Amino acid sequence: GQLGRGGYGEVWRASELLPDGSEVRQVALKLLAPELAGADWGREARALGALRHRALITVYSAGLLPLDPPLPFVAMELLEGETLAQRLQQRGPLPWRRALDHVAAVAEALDASHAQGILHLDVKPSNLLIGPDERPRLIDFGVARHRGGPVSGPPPAPASAAPVDSLDTAAVLALPSAGAGLDLAGAAPAVTPGAPVVGTPGFLAPEVLEGHTPTPAADAYALGACLFQLLTGRLPQRAPVPPADPGRVEAWRAELWASTLAGDRLDLRELAPGTPGGVVALVEALLALDPGRRPAGLGEACRTCLARPFGVPDPPYLGLRAYGPEAEGLLFGRDDDSERLAAELAGRPMLALQGASGSGKSSLAMAGVVPALARSFVDGRDDWVAVTVRPGHDLGLALERAREQHGERVGLVLLVDQLEEAVTQLGVEQKARFVVALGQHAAGDADGRPRPGLRVLCTLREDYTTRLAALGALGELLERAVRFVAPPSVASGRAIVLEPARLAGVAVDDERPVVDDVLKELRSDEVRLPLVAFALSDWWAARRDGVLPAEAWNRIGGVAGALSRHADATLDALPPPARGAARDMCLRLVHFDEALARDRVPEAELRSFGADHVRALDAFLAARLVSV
Secondary structure (H helix, E strand, O other), X not given: OEEEEEOOEEEEEEEEEOOOOOEEEEEEEEEEOHHHOXXXXXXXXXXXXXXXXXXXXXXXXEEEEXXXXXXXXEXXXXXXXXXHHHHHHHHOOOOHHHHHHHHHHHHHHHHHHHHXXXXXXXXXXXXXXXXXXXXXXXXXXXXXXXXXXXXXOOOOXXXXXXXXXXXXXXXXXXXXXXXXXXXXXXXXOEOOOOOEEEEOOOOOOHHHHOOEOOOHHHHHHXXXXXXXXXXXXXXXXXXOOXXXXXXXXXXXXXXXXXXXXXXXXXXXXXXXXXXXXXXXXHHHHHOOOOXXXXXXXXXXXXXXXXXXXXXXXXXXXXXXXXXXXXXXXXXOOOHHHHHXXXXXXXXXXXXXXXXXXXXXXXXXXXXXXXXXXXXXXXXXXXXXXXXXXXXXXXXXXXXXXXXXXXXXXXXXXXXEOOOOHHHHOOOHHHHHHHHHHHHHHHOOOOOOOOOOXXXXXXXXXXXXXXXXXXXXXXXHHHXXXXXXXXXXXXXXXXXXXXXXXXXOOOEEOOOXXXXXXXXXXXXXXXXXXHXXXXXXXXXXXXXXXXXXXXXXXXXXXXXXXXXXXXXXXXHHOOOHHHHHHHHHHHHHOEEEOOOEEEOOOOHHHHHOOOHHHHHHHHHHHHOOOOOO
8 A cells, every 4th residue: 555655756565575476575665756767776776775774774675667667666664653753743842862862863874875875865854764662764765866966856846735844855946056155165066057956845955955966965954954843843944834825835935945045044042942052053063054064974973962962161171060961971980880870770769879078979960870861761751851959848849840841751850969968957847848758759659660750869978878777768768779979980080181171172282290190189088079170170271272281280289289279269358357267167177186187067066156157168168168
């Protein structure tokens, strides 16, 4: 039976037979318009049959049926599933992570196709089939051509009033080049203006629309338009939605083409406000008006975006700031921990990350574990986000608001940061309510399995584990859920120093003294990671002409010197009475035995000494010179 029909072909369910008439397999047989069989069709058919990639539909054979006139055909793998155009129509725009993951798989398939000299030339959501395994496959190579070959067809078909998501591949007339901002000095030679060009409105690259011979950059443009539409439900060009009135379709197409040639696009950030900056930058690069500015390696560009979807921050060294979700891909030395803990959390209702103060527990949870869970699309969710709370917060209300914001297709990780505050900051009644609420979410379903779309992840200081374990049923859950988190290993020290600068495009002229100093700090028995992070951010300010000099590291005095200057600046900013209180506070936080050692003092005790002590403590807390 017929599976589908477009402007230049029909797709049928067919059987491939052996000479004795027995069936080998069922195939999807696309019969193309006779006019699409150019002189190179035989060569192109053989190339199509040789393409193999996990995100490409398998082409079993292609050629010409011996009819009058000869009829081009492509026999392809027959798959069950739905196209992304159908999914868009049914569910609306996709969460950015799922959309990017689909497009990244297709990008790698296009790279494989381009390596064989084949251009697809009709990448769009209706040609991306999603099977039961949720993997996308690029289908319909019916208008594909060898690189450098013309893409021509019969005169344009009558205008269609179908929605843009289902617009058929059409032949359009190549427009005379009007120099609408296009710099095509390096483009392939143009075909004759007015010659028919096959493609789908909105996905045709501007240089192809003007009649230039397509290159892989044309597929890059279509991929960018595809990603834009998956994220927003709209084509990227600044043009009205397709009209329902057939008599107005030609005028709409003319406006769409004018926007394409001018590079006049809608604002992705406005239409999809939660889209990370790195994803926005990728879409803009793929849709660049100049084909020479589009990424050459589509798979690499998409993989880089998947690894760091929020891009590289400025400055790339975050200093004493905690790493939040936007630091995904920047937690150097933590990849193994992130993946291991995320895999464990996928099968459990709750995990609790226990470690010393300053060991990076919160950063690992927010920028490591939750993104790793999201990249695995656990429970079939299109993304996972952290709902970050502290002890005493209304957990039910926080989850309800997050669900309203993100919908059912996004999983929620209830991230309880600094769980020890349940026993240090809350009163008896407030603690009891919080413990009961957290226990209900952390216990999972009646069989102890995680509830679909919900996980609990806590961070706590190691010196409070015993007190938290005494919290009844929640304490029992914690005992099974606790996982120790150590600071990054010494082996990761070099990456901590060099990778942020490399990603920001800055060179280090002599890495040895900086790396050696950082490794010495990481080998210390004390948790020195925050101090290392602060010193590196201070060093970043000394860059000149794209180079970070080792001499500047020596000038700031390395880790110890940077911290000393920071502490002096914090102290000098206080009024004189508060400076005296700060010195008194510091003396209370240390003692002398055989060497200088740190003490722990109740926060309430320090605040009880008066307003100057309160001001000094708040200043030191804001500067992250002391922790509570």
